[in-house]
Structures are given as C-alpha cells and as structure tokens.
Amino acid sequence: MDMCSAATWDPNLLVELLTAGEEQIRQLEANLAEQSSFEICKALAHEIESTFKKAISMAKLGESPVCSNAITATNITNPDSPRSTNGSPRSETSDRVFKDQERREMTKKRKTLPRWSNQVRVSSGAGAEAPLDDGYSWRKYGQKDILGAVYPRGYYRCTHRITKGCLATKQVQRSDMDPTIFDVIYRGEHTCFLEKPMAAAPAPASQQTTGIQQNQQQHVAGEHQQPQQQDNQLLLSFQTNLKVKTEGLNMEEHDQKSTSFSFPSTPIGSLQPRNNFFTSPARMDNYFIDSFSPAFLSPTTSESNYFSVSPCGKSNPSTAFSYHHTAESEFTEIISTVTSATNSPIVDIDFMLEPGEFDAFDPISFFP
C-alpha cells in the first residue's frame, strides 16, 4: 500500500487508508474469534500498524510539507528544494529518502508474512510459461535467472496490491528435473477479496493446469471472511463431485480392493466457518494439512507415492477431482512441501502415502 509514497496529499487516499485499517482490524477480530494461529494474528497486527502509520504520515503531510520525520530533516537541510507538483516542498532527495524508508519497512513487513509452497504439474501441452491459474489475479513484476537453475524464476504479486493493499506474492520456478512441474512459493495472504470476491473460476482450458492448487500452509482454515454465498456454491459442487480413490492399494484387510467415498451432502446452513475453504486455495490446503492424521502424512516413504490431485471431469475440472494413489503415473498435481530455512510457518511434510498408512485415513473424520 504505497499511498503515502505517492507523495501527494489526498484526503480521499487518507480515508482509503483508514478504511483499510478498519477492515484489517475486523479481519484480526475475526481471526481472534476463530482462534487462528498466532502467526496470522501477528501478521495482521503488523499490517494494521503499518496502515495506520501511513495514515498518520499522510495526515501530517496535509498539515506540514513533509511525509515523514526523515523527510523533515532533509527538507530542513534543503530549504530551497523545489516543490513537488502538488505544491508541497518535497525535494528529489526527500522523495528518495522517503522511498528508502518505505522500502525498508516493506522489507521488514514481508519477512513477517506467512509463506508456503506447492508444486504444480501441468500437462505436457501447456506452454513454456505455465500460467498456473489458482483463482487469484496475479501480475508479473519480475523475472530472474537463478543460480544453478535452468529456468528463470518468475515473480508475481496480486493485481490488487495498489488498489486494495493486498500484499500477496508468489514465485514460480520451473523444475529443472521435470519441466512440467512448477514450484510455486506463495507469500502473504490475500486481503483483496474482502472487498471483491475472488474469481474462483477453474483454470482456462488453454492453460491446461490439471489440478487444483495445494499448499502446505500451517495456518488453520477459515482465516478470511469470504463471501458466504460463493463459498457455499463452490463447496456444494465440490462436495458433490469429490471422490477419493485408493486403487492399487493393498487393501486386503478390507473387503474391497478399491474404495471411494464422496462428501456427505452437508446442509449449507449448517456449515461451520472452518468448512468454507474451497474458494481459497490456501484455505483448502490448510484444511488438508490440518485434517490428515500424522500417520497419513508420512514423509518416510521409500517408494514415493504422491498423493495427487487430478480432475476426473474435463467439463468442469474445478468441481470434480479424484485422488489417486500412484507411483509416478498420471498425477497432475504433486502435493509436497518446501521447508523454509527460516522460522516461517511452513510445514515440512511431503505429501506421500504408504499403502499401509492409508488405513489410518478416516474419510468421515477427514471431511466432517
């Protein structure tokens, strides 16, 4: 939210900032009510603090010719600085000082943002630069060749960053080993949907991303207040179509070799906030992580059987998925986890299955 860095005194911007702050407080209250993780609340608190700091700075800009204390000092030392276009005596130097300060604050702020990652496999027909439609609107702001990596890393941020102060970003890196796999690192939660419901439409066919986004964020589900109606519609369609197949598993202890289940048709009105996760990739993934039992999440597998997600209904890939237990065949989305070297809330769990471990999976408790 670079409203102040715009270097203009605009009452409307100030109101926008304060309104955004008010909204962030509501968000924090909601998270507190849902007893969300400490990290989420902490990140929100940082956002609120930053927002109000900017509002205060902007307010000061209105009553004084500067936007921050640092700039005040600069202006004192440069009394003859040319005025900016809006009439305030901000110099080029003070602009730079202010931007530097803003940048430092943003850098500090980004460190506090939650981070998680996933891997997405696209079909071989997909373009060289996989769009990886995850339901959010991203804008590419950079690309960088990474040392030791064959493919460059793309940097994306939320399209609504300026208009709504959404700080969510993601990095997309194509795998060296398998060009059809993209490592996606998400950073920061989307806050843009608070004002505008996100487009949770399925990936366009041309993009041929053949799976839903899965992440491994440690946070609990239901941390945002998304439009209820949209949630319910998506959840309903998802529940109707989602099945888990366990073909190929050693199910001798069971009466059948292949089992499947569907979501119970839960009355929408009875849904708890936690259940409304399907409109947000992060939320859904949180739910998966939170819901699997430790035995189900076994990273100690010798035969890497990815728990994969693939659409089983081409006509509507967003609402029909089957979960296959396969060695390496037709999985379309690998759920894995990348561990952060820092203390960021990333869960270091590979999403793999051992045939025997699947016994611990209880669909009833898994999908309450």
Add this chain to the structure above:
DNA sequence: GAGATTTGACCCTC
C-alpha cells in the same frame, strides 16, 4: 489509453 509484461538497475541479506 489502460493494464500487463519485460528487463536492466537497484537494494538487501548473507
């Protein structure tokens, strides 16, 4: 013309 992408430069961290 507005919004998105590209790309060289800059800043920060280790």
Add this chain to the structure above:
DNA sequence: GAGGGTCAAATCTC
C-alpha cells in the same frame, strides 16, 4: 561481493 527480490521505465497488447 554474490545472489535473490523488487522497482520502475520501456514496451507490448487489447
């Protein structure tokens, strides 16, 4: 100083 992340001007696309 190297490498990663971001900025911002130039360019492209619709």
